Amino acid sequence: MISRVSVRLISRRCFSHSAVRREIRDIAELPDRIHPKYQEARNNDLLTLHWPSPPRNILITKKPSAPSITTLVIEYAQHIHSTYPSTNLIFRPATAHEIQCSLPFPIYTAFENRDTENDPGFQDKVDLICTLGGDGTILRASSLFATTDHVPPVLSFSMGTLGFLGEWKFKEYKRAFREVYMSGANAGYGSALLEDEHHHGNETHSGAAAAQSEHNLLSGWSSIRGKSMGPGRGARVLLRNRLKVGIFGADGQRVTEPETETAGGDVYAMNEVILHRGIHPHLAIIEVFIGGRFLTEAVADGMIVSTPTGSTAYSLSSGGSIVHPLVPSLLLTPVCPRSLSFRPLVLPANTPITLRLSEKNRSEEVEISVDGVRMSKGLRLGMEVRVWGEELERETHGLEKHEKTWRGGVPSIVRGSRSGLGENEDHWVGGLNGLLKFNYPFGDDGASQ
Amino acid sequence: MISRVSVRLISRRCFSHSAVRREIRDIAELPDRIHPKYQEARNNDLLTLHWPSPPRNILITKKPSAPSITTLVIEYAQHIHSTYPSTNLIFRPATAHEIQCSLPFPIYTAFENRDTENDPGFQDKVDLICTLGGDGTILRASSLFATTDHVPPVLSFSMGTLGFLGEWKFKEYKRAFREVYMSGANAGYGSALLEDEHHHGNETHSGAAAAQSEHNLLSGWSSIRGKSMGPGRGARVLLRNRLKVGIFGADGQRVTEPETETAGGDVYAMNEVILHRGIHPHLAIIEVFIGGRFLTEAVADGMIVSTPTGSTAYSLSSGGSIVHPLVPSLLLTPVCPRSLSFRPLVLPANTPITLRLSEKNRSEEVEISVDGVRMSKGLRLGMEVRVWGEELERETHGLEKHEKTWRGGVPSIVRGSRSGLGENEDHWVGGLNGLLKFNYPFGDDGASQ
Amino acid sequence: MISRVSVRLISRRCFSHSAVRREIRDIAELPDRIHPKYQEARNNDLLTLHWPSPPRNILITKKPSAPSITTLVIEYAQHIHSTYPSTNLIFRPATAHEIQCSLPFPIYTAFENRDTENDPGFQDKVDLICTLGGDGTILRASSLFATTDHVPPVLSFSMGTLGFLGEWKFKEYKRAFREVYMSGANAGYGSALLEDEHHHGNETHSGAAAAQSEHNLLSGWSSIRGKSMGPGRGARVLLRNRLKVGIFGADGQRVTEPETETAGGDVYAMNEVILHRGIHPHLAIIEVFIGGRFLTEAVADGMIVSTPTGSTAYSLSSGGSIVHPLVPSLLLTPVCPRSLSFRPLVLPANTPITLRLSEKNRSEEVEISVDGVRMSKGLRLGMEVRVWGEELERETHGLEKHEKTWRGGVPSIVRGSRSGLGENEDHWVGGLNGLLKFNYPFGDDGASQ
Amino acid sequence: MISRVSVRLISRRCFSHSAVRREIRDIAELPDRIHPKYQEARNNDLLTLHWPSPPRNILITKKPSAPSITTLVIEYAQHIHSTYPSTNLIFRPATAHEIQCSLPFPIYTAFENRDTENDPGFQDKVDLICTLGGDGTILRASSLFATTDHVPPVLSFSMGTLGFLGEWKFKEYKRAFREVYMSGANAGYGSALLEDEHHHGNETHSGAAAAQSEHNLLSGWSSIRGKSMGPGRGARVLLRNRLKVGIFGADGQRVTEPETETAGGDVYAMNEVILHRGIHPHLAIIEVFIGGRFLTEAVADGMIVSTPTGSTAYSLSSGGSIVHPLVPSLLLTPVCPRSLSFRPLVLPANTPITLRLSEKNRSEEVEISVDGVRMSKGLRLGMEVRVWGEELERETHGLEKHEKTWRGGVPSIVRGSRSGLGENEDHWVGGLNGLLKFNYPFGDDGASQ
Ligand SMILES: NC(=O)C1=CN([C@@H]2O[C@H](COP(=O)(O)OP(=O)(O)OC[C@H]3O[C@@H](n4cnc5c(N)ncnc54)[C@H](O)[C@@H]3O)[C@@H](O)[C@H]2O)C=CC1
Ligand SMILES: NC(=O)C1=CN([C@@H]2O[C@H](COP(=O)(O)OP(=O)(O)OC[C@H]3O[C@@H](n4cnc5c(N)ncnc54)[C@H](O)[C@@H]3O)[C@@H](O)[C@H]2O)C=CC1
Ligand SMILES: NC(=O)C1=CN([C@@H]2O[C@H](COP(=O)(O)OP(=O)(O)OC[C@H]3O[C@@H](n4cnc5c(N)ncnc54)[C@H](O)[C@@H]3O)[C@@H](O)[C@H]2O)C=CC1
Ligand SMILES: NC(=O)C1=CN([C@@H]2O[C@H](COP(=O)(O)OP(=O)(O)OC[C@H]3O[C@@H](n4cnc5c(N)ncnc54)[C@H](O)[C@@H]3O)[C@@H](O)[C@H]2O)C=CC1
Missing domain, CATH: 3.40.50.10330 (Probable inorganic polyphosphate/atp-NAD kinase; domain 1)
Known part of the structure; x- marks a missing residue:
């Protein structure tokens, strides 16, 4: 005292x-x-x-x-x-x-x-x-x-x-x-x-x-x-589901980002993880695997793996769909792909996604960013980025009904309207319309078509 | 005998x-x-x-x-x-x-x-x-x-x-x-x-x-x-999750489609339900509600509510994302919307979606189609289409482990590769690449960039 | 008198x-x-x-x-x-x-x-x-x-x-x-x-x-x-450039639209000509030729050939770029194409474009609409739609400077601002921002990001 | 000797x-x-x-x-x-x-x-x-x-x-x-x-x-x-039309790029000029003027001003339309814009376009690249990039018919097919289909739908 x-x-x-x-x-x-x-x-x-x-x-x-x-x-x-x-x-x-x-x-x-x-x-x-x-x-x-x-x-x-x-x-x-x-x-x-x-x-x-x-x-x-x-x-x-990012060296070992103090561990992202050519003038060439299986080779400015929360962030700018934060999923959205046919994908949250630099890539490395913060070291040949959706777990084992709880994610306090029922989507629908100007009507004053 | x-x-x-x-x-x-x-x-x-x-x-x-x-x-x-x-x-x-x-x-x-x-x-x-x-x-x-x-x-x-x-x-x-x-x-x-x-x-x-x-x-x-x-x-x-479609008259009663023998009941769709202006030359004006709350007024050729399975069908042609069939969700994709800002949405499968003809709509009715089949009667003023994702239920109650089962959806027999692990996504990834020519590489023979 | x-x-x-x-x-x-x-x-x-x-x-x-x-x-x-x-x-x-x-x-x-x-x-x-x-x-x-x-x-x-x-x-x-x-x-x-x-x-x-x-x-x-x-x-x-549409029967003769009194002649469109599956449930299959050469086979709801003026109409809703009315060009924009790689095209105004029903098309005919008005007869197998951009001609031959004039197009009286120089684009830029809500800023009041 | x-x-x-x-x-x-x-x-x-x-x-x-x-x-x-x-x-x-x-x-x-x-x-x-x-x-x-x-x-x-x-x-x-x-x-x-x-x-x-x-x-x-x-x-x-790029300092004077030896002058680009946030993590905020008039404020990774030739390069990856090289135009295509309504624009080739860093931009400068080559200095507050389409001039004055000629652009020798008429578009249509896999058909072998 x-x-x-x-x-x-x-x-x-x-x-x-x-x-x-x-x-x-x-x-x-x-x-x-x-x-x-x-x-x-x-x-x-x-x-x-x-x-x-x-x-x-x-x-x-x-x-x-x-x-x-x-x-x-x-x-x-x-x-x-x-x-x-x-x-x-x-x-x-x-x-x-x-x-x-x-x-x-x-x-x-x-x-x-x-x-x-x-x-x-x-x-x-x-x-x-x-x-x-x-x-x-x-x-x-x-x-x-x-x-x-x-x-x-x-x-x-x-x-x-x-x-x-x-x-x-x-x-x-x-x-x-x-x-x-x-x-x-x-x-x-x-x-x-x-x-x-x-x-x-x-x-x-x-x-x-x-x-x-x-x-x-x-x-x-x-x-x-x-x-x-x-x-x-x-x-x-x-x-809000996050996603988990692990970066692995050519030796198969986890690479640590010193600044985030993640001693040998993975980090969670709320929006997304992005690989981007950054300052390098040439297109990045990135191999994408889902569930351990080769999906495609992206020739692009970059690749985004995003949470539904992040679907209204960088993924949106890159042409991705808007995904409600309660859809358990991961978005795979290319940034400026050199392709006419690279449509954004929405995958189950539990699909493991792996990104690797292709041997054809012309620069030595591509930037890795998590939630808009660039990592001190980029991704080089042989390394890989592994991503999983965070599993929201329902803890029920041996618990009374009122004790059951959820775990994982970012628990975001939602602003409630005073009225009750049916207004639950307030915040999200309101944000779409009020902030993102979703389907904003044509016409002189924005009020009438 | x-x-x-x-x-x-x-x-x-x-x-x-x-x-x-x-x-x-x-x-x-x-x-x-x-x-x-x-x-x-x-x-x-x-x-x-x-x-x-x-x-x-x-x-x-x-x-x-x-x-x-x-x-x-x-x-x-x-x-x-x-x-x-x-x-x-x-x-x-x-x-x-x-x-x-x-x-x-x-x-x-x-x-x-x-x-x-x-x-x-x-x-x-x-x-x-x-x-x-x-x-x-x-x-x-x-x-x-x-x-x-x-x-x-x-x-x-x-x-x-x-x-x-x-x-x-x-x-x-x-x-x-x-x-x-x-x-x-x-x-x-x-x-x-x-x-x-x-x-x-x-x-x-x-x-x-x-x-x-x-x-x-x-x-x-x-x-x-x-x-x-x-x-x-x-x-x-x-x-494969389906979606459930109910059509309600101005009197609040379910409208029956005689041809599908759905005596007063709802019908399930595997791909999607679509409202479309059809033969009417003018843009349809459709009000969209999610979770009982007004979302937006679509001025468009039509509106699609699609399952993930349907994400590679009409929704794809209309610019929707490709959603893996195991993501429990519904897609809301406009068809040729008269808007610069109507991005396709992916909603939780259990979100109830309601579509109504706006009073501003200029034709008397719009077409309703389920899985590509047009209903005999269209949607008129006062009527509404209600859509829910089908809930896949896991029946576990009082069952031994090996008896637990799933119910709902269209159980589609998947063609397996002989090898085991990790090849589960075969059919879907294979279809994306082999049939939809997803991210098809530029270049002379399609084999190399 | x-x-x-x-x-x-x-x-x-x-x-x-x-x-x-x-x-x-x-x-x-x-x-x-x-x-x-x-x-x-x-x-x-x-x-x-x-x-x-x-x-x-x-x-x-x-x-x-x-x-x-x-x-x-x-x-x-x-x-x-x-x-x-x-x-x-x-x-x-x-x-x-x-x-x-x-x-x-x-x-x-x-x-x-x-x-x-x-x-x-x-x-x-x-x-x-x-x-x-x-x-x-x-x-x-x-x-x-x-x-x-x-x-x-x-x-x-x-x-x-x-x-x-x-x-x-x-x-x-x-x-x-x-x-x-x-x-x-x-x-x-x-x-x-x-x-x-x-x-x-x-x-x-x-x-x-x-x-x-x-x-x-x-x-x-x-x-x-x-x-x-x-x-x-x-x-x-x-x-405003128009485009000229001629419809030809299987016999190579022009088909006349009785209602528009175009006795055997072509018609001009200010916005666009559209082929559309209309009431037919199946995708239309349309062959597109430019300059007499096969370009592509569109499997789609329809195909739009649009003027720059029409680029803010149906073509916009279908994903086309916005083209300034003074760019001498034609737009080729598919409506809901069953393809991941059908990017809209902008062609020189003087490119002849021909559209034909493919033999693979499943319905007997597709609708033809000009500037939003459906023609009484559709396009059937063997028939073709030929489109050219209207050439705006500058008549100079043997004329004094002040007598030179332009001919063709729809001469639209533009609303001028009182001030002079540089304000010429008023109407178009103003329309983009004020009516179409082009690049409408995110944020609470639409005024600040 | x-x-x-x-x-x-x-x-x-x-x-x-x-x-x-x-x-x-x-x-x-x-x-x-x-x-x-x-x-x-x-x-x-x-x-x-x-x-x-x-x-x-x-x-x-x-x-x-x-x-x-x-x-x-x-x-x-x-x-x-x-x-x-x-x-x-x-x-x-x-x-x-x-x-x-x-x-x-x-x-x-x-x-x-x-x-x-x-x-x-x-x-x-x-x-x-x-x-x-x-x-x-x-x-x-x-x-x-x-x-x-x-x-x-x-x-x-x-x-x-x-x-x-x-x-x-x-x-x-x-x-x-x-x-x-x-x-x-x-x-x-x-x-x-x-x-x-x-x-x-x-x-x-x-x-x-x-x-x-x-x-x-x-x-x-x-x-x-x-x-x-x-x-x-x-x-x-x-x-092939080029575009002309001039970079001006806050003092209104042209800024010279030492490496390209352009002593105080403008440079021509064959593909495009790009402003890009580059290594800076935050969105760039760029003001766009056309014909001297404010068009819009882009909040984006970058902005592209492209020639029709460049329409199949970076602009394509960013969602721009494909524009035939003979359409006298400039493309204004945003890179990953934070907007739902920033549709790419096609402007007349002779429209002067000016790009400026907004005072709201959070980094000190954005990268300038011409035809994929980054300039040694970026664009800072007060500076501006001015772009014009190159005017292809037809020199006719006092010339005999066979002496008339064109000037400007990049004269590209086109590979002709042996046969004559109508095959002129060979190279471009061929490139779309053969290299860019334009409207590549769905189906097992790419040959049939
Ligand atoms: N995300 C993207 O699509 C990016 C594209 N670029 C483009 O690359 C160009 C520079 O080329 P490189 O130095 O070779 O860089 P690069 O090695 O990164 O290759 C660019 C790719 O674009 C192709 N390309 C270039 N100009 C083209 C055109 N007019 N039409 C069709 N394809 C074209 C090339 O064949 C190559 O496949 C820039 O002018 C820019 O347009 C540059 C950076 C990123
Ligand atoms: N899904 C769509 O976007 C559809 C669009 N249309 C367009 O409508 C036109 C016919 O107009 P209406 O008879 O009034 O039909 P309508 O009553 O369906 O209205 C069409 C809408 O398009 C607007 N519009 C027409 N021409 C335009 C232009 N050049 N630039 C910008 N906006 C334009 C009108 O202001 C109106 O809001 C057609 O030429 C076609 O372009 C027609 C059917 C569907
Ligand atoms: N513009 C478009 O893309 C249109 C698409 N459709 C789709 O066609 C479906 C009805 O099929 P059909 O009676 O055979 O009509 P159809 O003969 O017009 O063929 C539709 C095409 O869509 C393909 N398809 C259907 N369901 C698919 C799915 N879940 N994933 C990937 N491809 C799929 C079929 O293989 C066929 O190539 C509708 O449920 C609707 O989704 C219907 C009309 C227009
Ligand atoms: N071209 C683009 O759209 C880019 C987007 N970003 C995004 O910015 C995020 C980092 O944010 P800041 O550090 O503030 O960078 P910042 O200062 O560049 O702002 C990013 C913008 O995105 C918005 N934003 C962030 N997360 C969002 C979400 N989940 N839904 C809707 N809007 C969202 C912010 O309100 C802000 O307007 C990254 O996670 C990335 O998603 C980053 C770089 C480029």
Whole structure:
């Protein structure tokens, strides 16, 4: 407890450089993350979010180099801190440094120079992700969890430049956060939850965080409940399938991307993986295999393997169909293929896809990008990229009905309309029409044909 | 029994007109159909066909008005009859009349003038469908089962004009039929099967067919087994999702298509349902709703709602993506839309889609076609077409592992390569490359770029 | 003169049925048409309209069965009649009958029961066409001149349902008409024009119309000039290439379409000619020849041969590129081709294109439509459709510079912006962006990305 | 003369390094180039090549780093040298160094270290270009003439990897060269030609080349004529429009690309100019103006402005229509636009098009490529790329009919079929079907549907 007090004192002297360093705490100090459940609702493809106990560790990410957004991030953080005092706010290192002086309470980060093998990272601690920015901000946040199949739920606010994935408008942030925070805290199994929370707490909390956990029990849901619109209303979640990308060297070994800290492992992508000729002037020649069988040789600027979520991103620009995020599939879309007959394909999500550089390829390598971020090393002859759709698993084994849950994907909190039934597709249909100008009518004012 | 004898005699005098009539027997005389099981195989999205007892009632359909195919149908029928004496051959009425004189044994049909409410039809009797023709022949055969969710397995031979859905070449017919006939007749539950057959026989056979059933027990699998390539080899089945189409009048009541005998019910389509302006010169204006919510107003020649199977048919010509038949989805593809921004959509199979004529539409009605067959009445103002993807159900409840099965869809017998692993996609990838000339390489001979 | 007076008297008794008949006069009574010149302007691909003498015979066409437009037609006619008293107003027969009682002066038409071989038709008499309606109205008006290569200039007003070809808004009609009427009436060659007019008049006028011609000389331009914005301002004209369609029987003879009165001749289309399977369920199979050489066999719903003007009509919906109306070319665009590799083609305007039904085609005939109007007879085996781009000819031979002119095409009066240079493309670029929503930006309000 | 003899001697000692240097002569020594005429033929859009006197200076270019092609280049050069002794063979510097030892006669080049302002280059000396390689080789050869509007005729042989622009097969090289060499040397104006040649010779030849010119008069056409297939047969030429690209700095001044030696001038492209995001991960944002007027803001990977010739290159891969090389037009095709409604446009060849980086663009610059070659500097904010179609001019002023000619474009020698009429489109239609697999039929063998 002493350390916390001193930090608070120090934070008032934020102009002092040495003080600043201490104000940003190590994420390792936080209790371990809480895994919510995602339960099926009647007549609805969206799931309902159920916290076993109130979320505590909130990651807030933002679009970089946009000062106006930084201001709003501070406003947001202050609101969360004062309304939900038992929560801890986590930021990416750069953001933490940028805003810590503006916040009169300690914040957390996963320091970049930590031992990534042993020290905990975001994926060990974050209960809930909040993003303030555009689609890129959501993609970047999701890529912090590129090596785990348990991504925390994502509450995304689109800011100005409207994105397709960003569900909420910033001005709704109070209602939105409350809805997510309270989700699943319904009277019905209140006591069970409390117990569960106790149990959970004992097991996972440690050090300075343990006391805080106690505090949660008192100040968490119960203190908020009065403000809530009713305990039974759950936040709705769209589980967005990702795809898993593994890069293999000519020796058959996995190639590691040092920057993403994926020690020898595969990474998940929310939108897509792309091979592209990049700066090389000549057409890339890429061999495509599906299910282990040779499908075709693409002579093209590049090849995209996309999730349904990514079907409205690069794949769309390259002529792919728009695929609803709930269709379990992968899209194979060529970029500027030198062919009249390379129609985009939609494959079952569980089809393994392999991409190799052809021996006929004229440059030494082609670029590999995951969710719009280029990897430091390209694909060379002999190497291969292997892609699988992420399998969303329904965990049912030995569970009571209300305990069944889903796992995998990016659990995206969907903005609900107040009215009920049949409005579930709101967000997607709304995005098609409102943002992508899908089938936009001809005529003078866009209103009538 | 007397009548049967006389029929046989008469059949030798096929030139006699009155005799001919009697030679074609009523399908009602046949034992009820046998429902096979479709079981999951390891590492394979295809299912394995398991007959509880040997199939008996074989429907053979063919492409109409193609004399050369008629000759092959006769050859095929004679082979089945002589090699599998306990089978009964069923034909559509027109085909039965066309070929009966060429066959020295009785054949069966469902007479057109029967009481469709009470008298049994193809869906009550057929164990196995064999089609000789092109994709149209398969579509027509499947539409004989447009009102049931238990379509018999389909063994399709493509004849000359090669189709995408037709799996087998005619010259393979002996091997193909044997493989299907024997499928699942493995040593393991041989005796159980015999018993089952007894039981089944007693329960369902009736009248003249009962004696024949006994014959089956002796002459069925056991008599063939020696010729088989080994009892354990099962035919592989691709369950092709259909979609269900209901047409509703302005009064909210289902509209019946008299010709398809769908008394007040919905029909299933294997490829697609299409609304099209048809002969009307002006663009059709159609409102599209998904999940009960307004999606868009299509100003177009027409609108296609297609299954993944149909993604290589009309939807392809209209610019839709190619969707693998195992992706549980529906395609919404406009035909010549008067819009720059109507990109084809791929929706979850369980999304209900509704199409309505807009009040702005200038003609009185638009055509409705199901699998390429135009309905006798078009869609008028106030009416609506409702479409759902067929749900393939996995029946597991209370069943032993080997009893679990799938239901729904069109169970299509896939032509397997002899080698095993990884070759499962053969038929589809092969069709893309070999038939649709997918990503056909530029260059002088199509072999090198 | 007597007859004219009596008509005037009679017109006051329009309720009398017999009187009505006489009030609509025969177009034959009018003086022959005046052919304007189209001269090149500096730095400008648009031409300038030059009347040798004021236009007299004005054809007004309208969208059928739209009562609100009929009212505006009457307003328009009354304005022309009272402001330009020396003009005569011509209508299509149905319109003439519909509105004559509302107009207190005689109107003209080409009666449908006239001897089309010998009696003059619209193409012999009309100086200027005004259309009130949408694109269809312009197409229908243009098709009244489908057999001549001298289409009168077209002043088109779009009414409500905005069209792409309609240049002017109805509320601008006074300015628009004055601009066109005065176009070329500049001081410079005023007297020459008067002479020309005399000459022309003597040669061509006849009967009752001769006196009126005299009147023109006094009341034409000179009476209006004061109201004009200056004599030198010429209306700008976009010459829209048409294409010429000839249909030939199996005997090699031209087939005549009775309804369009094209006695044995070819017809011009402003948008396109289309072959389409129409009501036949099966794909049409059409052989395409260019320059006499076999190009390809289209297996499709249909084939479009389009002008650049038509590139924003049906061809657009079928996936064709947008071609600027000043590119001398023909578009060959398939409708729903059963091919992955049938990319639309743009050919030189002078390439002869021939379309034939293949022997493999399964229906007896395919529909032929010209500018959206289906011909009474379809294309059958052995017949062929031959298409050429209309050649816009520059008549220069032995002419002074200011006399050079262009001939052919549909001379469409373009709506000019007040400012000068560089704004010539206004109408087309404006139409792309404003009406077709070309490259419509993504984002919330369509204003920002 | 002495120097030449010594060179010959030296050439036998090609292993000596110093000797080698002298064997490659400076192109400045050659007589100035001869400009052929391109005359219109009846019923034919192709032109006929007419040499006023036999061509002398032959540039031979080849695909780099392909040893097998080098061997054929030597074979080709030896054939030309021995059969047409009055010709001089020119190579690019690298090729000259690569092959000189294999050729027992002097060859010419334009040395890279020459004073490009004052010393003559390829465009001053080359009469005829022969390319051995693929489309890239033709593009590179054409780019040697990127600053002149008089490109010599191009005789292109495609080697192995078949190209779309390469007309001839290498095995035809003897016939092909003879046909081009003799083209226009018809009896009719033989003597006039001789005179012309005298005259021309006096005027332009200089130094050591003068004597050679005399030799030409004797050994040129007259010596070959016997071998020719008849003097009247002219080589047919397709004039391929290029486009002209100017790059302007923020200061409004032209930016020079040092490598292409285009001192302050514009360059011509045969295929296209492309702006592309290149290595930058974010979408490029480019403003497009046509005719000085804002057309649209492209948010895309890039923008292509292409000639009709380039319509089968990158523009095709990006979804553009195929435009026949004789349609005077420019294509505006976006590369992967983030828009559902950016349909490719075809504009009149004389429309000026301007591309600018938007202020919203996120990277500092975008790549500029001309005919597949990236410029050393990209396009930055404030700069602009201006593009015009090259105007093919018909020079008629004061000329006799047979003297009229065309100027501009890349005069490409088309491979003629022996038969006459109607076969003119051979090369293009043949290329579509044979190489690009245009509308390639579905079905088993590509032969029947
Ligand atoms: N994604 C794509 O389609 C890309 C296309 N290119 C094209 O390549 C051209 C440069 O050619 P290379 O240096 O050989 O590059 P490259 O080695 O990448 O080959 C380009 C391909 O385009 C073909 N090609 C070039 N011009 C053509 C034409 N006018 N019509 C039909 N095919 C044509 C060539 O035969 C070759 O197959 C550029 O002008 C550009 O048009 C360049 C980059 C990407
Ligand atoms: N699926 C489609 O896109 C179809 C298009 N059409 C087009 O309609 C034309 C006939 O027009 P209507 O009789 O009014 O039929 P309609 O009432 O079906 O309307 C056709 C639509 O096309 C527009 N249009 C016509 N010509 C155009 C042009 N040159 N550029 C841009 N838009 C144009 C009209 O404004 C109208 O919105 C035909 O020439 C054909 O091009 C006809 C049938 C189907
Ligand atoms: N423009 C087009 O592409 C049109 C396509 N069709 C399609 O034809 C089907 C009816 O077939 P038919 O009665 O034989 O008509 P049809 O004789 O017009 O032939 C249709 C063609 O489509 C092929 N086909 C049918 N289903 C297919 C599938 N699932 N995948 C790949 N190819 C397929 C057939 O092999 C045949 O080549 C309809 O369900 C519709 O999908 C019907 C009309 C026009
Ligand atoms: N030509 C193209 O369309 C290109 C697209 N991209 C896409 O951009 C993504 C990376 O995004 P940023 O880093 O923000 O790059 P960015 O700044 O280039 O923006 C990409 C655009 O795509 C939108 N976007 C991203 N994901 C989307 C989705 N799933 N659905 C709809 N729109 C989506 C964003 O809102 C933004 O407008 C990549 O995953 C890739 O899909 C990247 C490069 C080129």
